[in-house]
Amino acid sequence: xxKPIYFDYSATTPVDPRVAEAxxxxxxxxxxxxxxxxxxxxxFGWQAEKGVDEARANVAALIGADPKEIVWTSGATESDxxxxxGVAQFYAKxxxxxxxAKTEHKAVLDTCRHLERDGYEVTYLEPExxxxxxxxxxxxxxxxxTILVSIMHVNNEIGVIQDVAAIGALxxxxxxxxxxxxxxxxxxxxxxxxxxxxxxLSMSAHxxxxxxxxxxxxxxxxxxVRLEAQMHGGGHERGMRSGTLATHQIVGMGEAFRIxxxxxxxxxxxxxxxxxxxxxxxxxxxxTYLNGDLERRVPHNLNVSFNYVEGESLMMSxxxxxxxxxxxxTSASLEPSYVLRALGRPxxxxxxxxxxxxxxxxxxxxIDRAIELINGAVTKLRELSxxxxxxxxxxxxxxxxxxxx
Amino acid sequence: xxxxLDHNATTPLDERVLEAMLPYLKGEFGNPSxxxxxxxxxxxxxDTAREQVAALIGAHPSQVVFTSGGTEANNTALKxxxxxxxxxxxxxxxxxxxxxxxxxxxxxxxxxxxxxHLAVDDSGRFQMERLDELLKERPRLVxxxxxxxxxxxxxxxxxxxxxxxxxxxxxxxDAVQAAGKLELDFxxxxxxxxxxxxxxxxxxKGAGALVLDKAVGLEPLLHGGGQERxxxxxxxxxxxxxxxxxxxELALAEGRERLERVSALQERLQARLKAQLPQAVIFGxxxxxxxxxxxxxxxxxxxxxxxxxxxxxxxxxxxGAACGSHHEQPSTVLAAMGVAPELARCAVRVGLGHGxxxxxxxxxxxxxxxxxxxxxxxxxxxx
Numbered sequence: 001x002x003k004p005i006y007f008d009y010s011a012t013t014p015v016d017p018r019v020a021e022a023x024x025x026x027x028x029x030x031x032x033x034x035x036x037x038x039x040x041x042x043x044f045g046w047q048a049e050k051g052v053d054e055a056r057a058n059v060a061a062l063i064g065a066d067p068k069e070i071v072w073t074s075g076a077t078e079s080d081x082x083x084x085x086g087v088a089q090f091y092a093k094x095x096x097x098x099x100x101a102k103t104e105h106k107a108v109l110d111t112c113r114h115l116e117r118d119g120y121e122v123t124y125l126e127p128e129x130x131x132x133x134x135x136x137x138x139x140x141x142x143x144x145x146t147i148l149v150s151i152m153h154v155n156n157e158i159g160v161i162q163d164v165a166a167i168g169a170l171x172x173x174x175x176x177x178x179x180x181x182x183x184x185x186x187x188x189x190x191x192x193x194x195x196x197x198x199x200x201l202s203m204s205a206h207x208x209x210x211x212x213x214x215x216x217x218x219x220x221x222x223x224x225v226r227l228e229a230q231m232h233g234g235g236h237e238r239g240m241r242s243g244t245l246a247t248h249q250i251v252g253m254g255e256a257f258r259i260x261x262x263x264x265x266x267x268x269x270x271x272x273x274x275x276x277x278x279x280x281x282x283x284x285x286x287x288t289y290l291n292g293d294l295e296r297r298v299p300h301n302l303n304v305s306f307n308y309v310e311g312e313s314l315m316m317s318x319x320x321x322x323x324x325x326x327x328x329x330t331s332a333s334l335e336p337s338y339v340l341r342a343l344g345r346p347x348x349x350x351x352x353x354x355x356x357x358x359x360x361x362x363x364x365x366x367i368d369r370a371i372e373l374i375n376g377a378v379t380k381l382r383e384l385s386x387x388x389x390x391x392x393x394x395x396x397x398x399x400x401x402x403x404x405x
Numbered sequence: 406x407x408x409x410l411d412h413n414a415t416t417p418l419d420e421r422v423l424e425a426m427l428p429y430l431k432g433e434f435g436n437p438s439x440x441x442x443x444x445x446x447x448x449x450x451x452d453t454a455r456e457q458v459a460a461l462i463g464a465h466p467s468q469v470v471f472t473s474g475g476t477e478a479n480n481t482a483l484k485x486x487x488x489x490x491x492x493x494x495x496x497x498x499x500x501x502x503x504x505x506x507x508x509x510x511x512x513x514x515x516x517x518x519x520x521x522h523l524a525v526d527d528s529g530r531f532q533m534e535r536l537d538e539l540l541k542e543r544p545r546l547v548x549x550x551x552x553x554x555x556x557x558x559x560x561x562x563x564x565x566x567x568x569x570x571x572x573x574x575x576x577x578x579d580a581v582q583a584a585g586k587l588e589l590d591f592x593x594x595x596x597x598x599x600x601x602x603x604x605x606x607x608x609x610k611g612a613g614a615l616v617l618d619k620a621v622g623l624e625p626l627l628h629g630g631g632q633e634r635x636x637x638x639x640x641x642x643x644x645x646x647x648x649x650x651x652x653x654e655l656a657l658a659e660g661r662e663r664l665e666r667v668s669a670l671q672e673r674l675q676a677r678l679k680a681q682l683p684q685a686v687i688f689g690x691x692x693x694x695x696x697x698x699x700x701x702x703x704x705x706x707x708x709x710x711x712x713x714x715x716x717x718x719x720x721x722x723x724x725g726a727a728c729g730s731h732h733e734q735p736s737t738v739l740a741a742m743g744v745a746p747e748l749a750r751c752a753v754r755v756g757l758g759h760g761x762x763x764x765x766x767x768x769x770x771x772x773x774x775x776x777x778x779x780x781x782x783x784x785x786x787x788x
Contacts, residue, residue, distance in 0.1 A: 003442070003443075004441060004442050004443070006443060008436075008439060008441065008443070011435075011436040011438070011439050011444070012434060012435065012436035012439070012640065013434065014432070014434040015430045015431065015434060015644075017431065020427075020430040020431050023430065024423065024427075024430075027417075027418040027423055027609065028417050028418050028420060028423060029406075029409065029417035029760060032406055032407075034415065034416075034417040034418055035411075035414075035415060035721075036411075036414040036415035036604075036610075038414075039411060039414050039415075039721075039723060041712045041713065041716060041721075041722070041723050041724060042407070042411065042712070042716040042721035042722070042723070043407050043716060043721060044407070044409055044411070044721050045414075045721075073473075074472075074473030074474075074477070074611070074627075074639060074642065075473075075639045075640055075642070076639075077627055077628075077629045077630055077638045077639030077640070078473070078627055078639060080629065081626075081627050081628055081629070081638075105629065106629040106630050106631070106638070107627075107628070107629030107630060107638060107639070108629065109629070110628035110629040110630070110631075110638065111628045111629060113628075114624075114628050204640075206436075206640060211430065211642070211644055211645075212436075212640050212641065212642045212643050212644065212645075213473065213611045213612070213640075213641070213642020213643070213644070213645045213646075214611065214642070229512075230480070230626065231476055231477055231480045231505075231509075231626070232480060232505070232508030232509040232511070232512050233476040233479070233480070233503070233504045233505030233506075233508045233509070234476070234504040234505060234508075234726070235504070235508075242476050242504070242505060242508060243473060243474050243475075243476035243477060243505065244415065244474055244475075244476070244602075244604060244610055245610070246473070246474070246604075246609070246610035246611025246645065247610055248609065248610065248611075249609075249610065249611045249642070249645065315440075315441075322439070322441035322442060322443050322444075323441070324439060324440070324441070
């Protein structure tokens with residue numbers, strides 16, 4: 001079988017060839033730029049440091065930050081861990097209450113669970129049916145001892161964009177720090193940490209055509225945000241994150257962010273066109289539902305439930321398409337998506353959902369092929385489905401009393 | 406191009422490692438957690454790398470947990486253990502450990518853990534009698550490095566492990582400098598946890614591993630996603646990990662060759678240093694050292710000036726650990742060995758690699774001799 005068509009850009013993206021090229025010039029003896037950026041005594045160290053500085057400026061520029069506010073990490077998971085645990089530990093005397101949402105990425109949720117075991121209190125906000133956080137509910141959850149609000153910018157499963165500017169303003173007015181997991185939004189929707197009043201922002205390279213294994217955390221300097229480091233050592237990154245800087249990875253992230261800054265506007269237009277084409281090609285399939293708000297959403301994502309079709313079977317019948325039934329991190333489990341459940345979707349709909357994510361290298365022909373395959377597969381699976389027959393016969397499945405065997 | 410003689414700070418990537426990584430930068434890009442074909446191929450590459458790394462150190466692949474590097478591995482071992490389910494109090498670390506171990510130990514101390522430092526003798530070896538005394542207190546963990554990054558001194562790890570095992574105390578070792586240079590046999594002799602780093606053995610930066618006996622109860626340092634069988638959250642850095650695997654494979658296959666080649670270079674370096682600058686002091690001279698490391702001082706010649714001058718002549722060396730090179734203080738390793746601060750400020754570290762040549766060694770000694778003579782002439786005319 002030839003390679004499937006890739007529709008899983010939210011799980012990870014191919015490295016852009018320009019990024020790969022930049023990375024390869026920071027690896028071998030021949031290029032002379034393989035050095036340890038912390039080596040202050042020789043040419044090789046300085047060359048590496050120069051590459052790191054340029055990349056830092058490129059990452060900062062995409063989010064409207066100062067390069068001094070960028071801390072390199074191994075990825076968004078580490079950034080989330082550092083931001084949340086780092087703030088929780090540093091400001092523990094001020095309070096031990098954190099607010100987040102049920103639809104956050106596991107890197108945020110698991111970190112919060114860990115903090116609960118350490119005596120912190122966490123409020124998990126329930127989003128509205130369209131996936132967005134209600135500001136009134138957020139404000140109502142805020143307390144005297146709330147030290148941090150952590151809300152993601154763009155959801156990894158349903159692609160909805162939270163109004164982080166409004167949340168930022170609310171947090172600032174209550175003097176609560178605001179962390180944003182922007183792993184899915186960097187390069188897909190504009191970010192300005194000052195206009196949005198964001199204090200900490202997690203970034204990942206591999207979601208935006210950079211390499212896996214590198215990310216960054218934006219940490220505001222004015223007013224200054226303090227953190228307890230989670231990786232202690234040689235004091236790299238102004239003491240906030242120790243460890244030898246992975247120069248080639250950092251250079252790759254810098255190049256990916258530079259490209260994103262320059263091409264985001266035109267790329268988004270193209271991707272939106274492809275996304276609309278895909279949605280228009282499948283939305284008329286009977287009992288098909290879009291999960292998450294269609295308007296307040298990045299164009300890269302379509303999360304669709306095909307009622308009376310089991311998601312895993314649908315994925316199997318769509319072997320020619322590389323799609324997922326949720327986030328990659330939880331894809332090994334057969335549990336229905338916790339994100340869709342938090343939206344109030346019934347289990348059956350959550351079970352019958354697929355996430356299509358579109359990216360830089362998706363073509364119109366691939367979209368057309370996908371439309372054809374999806375229509376065919378859904379029809380075929382429903383032909384085999386007794387539930388579908390019952391639905392067509394007008395039986396309300398919720399009223400059926402199932403007997404146990 | 407300058408001669409690179411600072412392989413203990415980092416190593417250039419082997420071209421064959423780059424070749425192995427390239428497919429994972431161009432074309433193969435799946436997320437190992439994805440169930441589709443792209444993800445499954447990524448998962449297979451991850452498994453291969455795990456086998457290659459395990460083979461280098463004589464471990465079972467399931468014992469290898471990939472991290473972002475040695476610093477993360479050390480932090481996970483220490484903090485993960487002390488926030489894990491185990492019992493016992495107190496931590497013993499070597500006085501000459503790398504900053505990535507001393508700093509998390511200090512963080513634990515701030516959190517109330519009793520941390521004690523195991524002293525070394527004047528040649529940089531751990532004081533075994535002192536270790537026995539500390540073991541009597543039944544600490545929860547002893548963490549002692551296998552080979553030192555500055556002096557290259559190799560510790561008698563089998564003996565240390567035996568004593569810890571007898572006392573029933575868990576042993577971790579930072580083997581970042583030892584892996585690829587010494588034969589490590591994780592399953593049969595030695596510590597129950599090891600920290601490794603790819604970029605010290607001609608692999609890429611951004612990949613490392615914590616190798617551990619799964620009976621050790623650790624709380625992960627990075628939560629979320631459940632990767633590495635719940636030991637470490639976060640999408641795996643696939644190209645770097647593939648590179649780590651290849652570098653480990655090459656280190657295993659070519660270990661003997663590298664040892665012979667680099668040992669000969671080091672002997673030549675040491676002999677010429679002694680002949681040209683008989684006043685030079687070699688640190689850890691009485692101890693077994695890594696075959697590539699020479700840490701020495703020319704009394705009266707401060708290394709800050711000297712290594713800058715050597716860099717201008719095309720020889721990249723350092724005054725000690727790269728991580729500490731933004732600090733002004735002399736080496737903590739030398740201080741622990743009882744070296745006077747005036748002499749420690751003159752320390753120069755040469756870290757050879759198998760890519761170096763006899764000509765580079767000879768050229769370095771000539772440049773060093775020239776610089777020392779020049780600087781001392783200044784000194785004698787009253788500068």
